[in-house]
Amino acid sequence: MVSIYTLYVVNKSGGxxxxxxxxxxxxxxxxxxxxxxxxxxxxxxxxxQLSPVPGCTGVELLEADTFTLHCFQTLTGTKFLLVVxxxxxxxxxxxxxxxxxxxxxxxxxxFYEVEQVIKCELFDEHLELAVRRHNV
Amino acid sequence: MHxxxxxxxxxxxxxxxxxxxKSKVSRCGSFRETVDIIAKQAFLMFLNxxxxxxxxxxxxxxxxxxxxxxxxxEFVELPSxxxxxxxxxxxxxxxxxxxxxxxxxxxVRIVGDMLKGDEVxxxxxxxxxxxxxxxxxxxxx
Numbered sequence: 001m002v003s004i005y006t007l008y009v010v011n012k013s014g015g016x017x018x019x020x021x022x023x024x025x026x027x028x029x030x031x032x033x034x035x036x037x038x039x040x041x042x043x044x045x046x047x048x049q050l051s052p053v054p055g056c057t058g059v060e061l062l063e064a065d066t067f068t069l070h071c072f073q074t075l076t077g078t079k080f081l082l083v084v085x086x087x088x089x090x091x092x093x094x095x096x097x098x099x100x101x102x103x104x105x106x107x108x109x110x111f112y113e114v115e116q117v118i119k120c121e122l123f124d125e126h127l128e129l130a131v132r133r134h135n136v
Numbered sequence: 137m138h139x140x141x142x143x144x145x146x147x148x149x150x151x152x153x154x155x156x157x158k159s160k161v162s163r164c165g166s167f168r169e170t171v172d173i174i175a176k177q178a179f180l181m182f183l184n185x186x187x188x189x190x191x192x193x194x195x196x197x198x199x200x201x202x203x204x205x206x207x208x209x210e211f212v213e214l215p216s217x218x219x220x221x222x223x224x225x226x227x228x229x230x231x232x233x234x235x236x237x238x239x240x241x242x243x244v245r246i247v248g249d250m251l252k253g254d255e256v257x258x259x260x261x262x263x264x265x266x267x268x269x270x271x272x273x274x275x276x277x
Contacts, residue, residue, distance in 0.1 A: 057163075075156050075163060076237040096157070103154035114149060 003085040004131050005067060007098065008033065011115045012077030014041030018118040022131055040081065044071065070095060078102075094134045101126045144226035148233020155181060155234070167263045168196055170240065174231065175201055183207055187257075197263045200247070202256050214251050222246045228259060241265040 005025065009018035016037035021027060028036065044058040062069040068088065072080045072095040080095050080102075105123040106112055112120060155161075159177050164170040175187045187203035208224055228244035235242045241264040248258030 074153065076153055078153070096160070099153070100157040103150075103157045107150040107153055 003088040003135060004082065004094070005085065006081075006083040007127070007131075008037055008079075008081040008083075009102070009118060010037045010041055010079040010081065013115070014038045015115075017116065020124075020127065037081075040071070041079070044073070044079070072096070072099070074099060090134065094130065097130050097134075098127065101130055144229025144231075145233040146229075147226070148230040148235075149237050151182070151230060152234035152237045166196070167240065167266065168192070168199075170235070170238075171199055171201070171261060178234075179203070199261055201259045201261065202248075204250070204256050206250070206257055209251055209257075212251060219252065222249065223251055224249065224257065224259075231259075231261070239267040241267075 004022045007020045011017045016034045019033045047059040048056045070082045070091045175189045187201045191200040231244050243262040247260045248254040
């Protein structure tokens with residue numbers, strides 16, 4: 001039983017820089033994923049404007065009957081979106097772990113240009129590992 | 137020469153994410169708080185030392201980071217022809233880059249250097265501008 005469906009990474013200007021499906025159940029094609037990322041980015045910005053209480057940092061969770069979307073925005077503006085099965089536990093911890101993996105294997109890769117599409121083998125490997133460990 | 141050594145900037149814009157991911161600090165309320173976290177936690181994480189924050193100006197926009205043990209300058213002596221070289225300038229770039237990623241525009245410079253016979257290393261931080269909003273657009277833009 002797989003509980004983590006997909007990971008998207010969105011840069012601070014709303015561009016999709018990484019998408020990864022962990023299961024064959026949830027397939028979104030790349031164009032739709034790009035659209036989803038930029039829509040989410042704007043929605044996130046709007047939601048923080050909507051808040052009656054100042055200091056809101058935007059929408060963090062989207063619940064639907066067949067999936068749940070967790071959004072984690074770092075203080076530097078990068079967003080990690082994780083689409084999971086409903087009622088999957090410990091997703092915020094996994095997102096934090098993914099952020100660590102990102103800072104270790106993407107940002108420290110000298111061939112990676114900041115804000116550009118992520119193509120890092122080590123990131124793929126360690127991401128896979130983190131997700132697999134979460135699923136057991 | 138000093139311009140090329142300012143390349144710490146590119147280190148800073150990447151390093152900030154590692155710091156935030158691993159230290160799990162949350163949003164800072166003020167520049168003062170931010171500087172304290174740099175001095176106590178960031179220096180400890182990346183350079184294994186801590187520094188003290190002092191010499192705040194009245195309006196809280198300028199302060200000094202002071203430290204004595206610096207792993208960068210261990211076993212380093214400046215030859216006499218490079219006496220004006222600012223050897224630790226890279227740290228300035230790192231701090232400037234890192235703070236820029238969290239919407240703080242700062243100016244960092246070295247004002248005291250133990251390699252040149254000063255008693256302590258001293259870096260001067262000046263907050264130029266702080267952009268609070270992640271979404272800085274007005275309705276009519």
